[in-house]
Amino acid sequence: MSMTFGPQPEENEYGEELGYSGDIVLNWEYWDCLCENYYIFPRSIPGCWRCGVQAEDRLCAREPDVQELRAATEDWEAYLAEQQLRYAQTLGKSEINRNI
Numbered sequence: 650m651s652m653t654f655g656p657q658p659e660e661n662e663y664g665e666e667l668g669y670s671g672d673i674v675l676n677w678e679y680w681d682c683l684c685e686n687y688y689i690f691p692r693s694i695p696g697c698w699r700c701g702v703q704a705e706d707r708l709c710a711r712e713p714d715v716q717e718l719r720a721a722t723e724d725w726e727a728y729l730a731e732q733q734l735r736y737a738q739t740l741g742k743s744e745i746n747r748n749i
């Protein structure tokens with residue numbers, strides 16, 4: 650392992666903006682919710698379709714968590730699109746539930 654003392658990278662290999670909190674590397678493009686099997690969402694999705702946590706109430710995801718999920722996900726773009734769709738569907742359901 651090489652030891653570098655230069656400035657830390659401002660973005661990862663995908664061009665996503667990174668931040669630092671002590672030794673923790675953060676990815677500003679994503680946030681994580683409170684689901685037991687944690688879920689990572691891009692900033693474009695405002696809430697989790699499972700636990701209902703809102704992005705505005707969360708900080709950003711940790712870069713290692715984002716990369717772990719990305720590595721475990723066959724088609725990252727399809728995964729993101731599915732999360733967006735499920736969130737939209739959940740919004741529709743909650744509108745209906747209010748009238749019950």
Ligand SMILES: [Zn+2]
Nearest residue numbers: 682684697700
């Ligand atoms: Zn959740």
